[in-house]
Amino acid sequence: MPRKHKLAPTGFKCPECGDKCVYNVDxxxxxxxxxxxxxxxxxxxxxxxxxxxxEKHS
Structure with a gap:
C-alpha cells in the first residue's frame, strides 16, 4: 500500500496550467x-x- 505524503496548501500556481499547487512536505x-x-x-x-x-522539476 503506497504511503500518503503530507501535503500543505499554498498560494503557488502551476506556471503551465495556472491552477493551484500543494506543497509536498516529504x-x-x-x-x-x-x-x-x-x-x-x-x-x-x-x-x-x-x-x-x-522551477519545473523533471
Whole structure:
C-alpha cells in the first residue's frame, strides 16, 4: 500500500496550467493539483507536474 505524503496548501500556481499547487512536505516539492477529467466526467488523476522553488522539476 503506497504511503500518503503530507501535503500543505499554498498560494503557488502551476506556471503551465495556472491552477493551484500543494506543497509536498516529504519531497520538498510543489505539486500541481488540477484534476484531469475524462470526457465522461470521471476524475482520472491530477496534472501532477512537480516544481522546486517555482522551477519545473523533471
Amino acid at each position: 519531497l520538498d516539492l510543489f505539486v500541481c493539483a488540477r484534476p484531469i477529467v475524462t470526457t465522461g466526467g470521471q476524475v482520472q488523476g491530477s496534472c501532477g507536474k512537480f516544481y522546486m522553488n517555482g
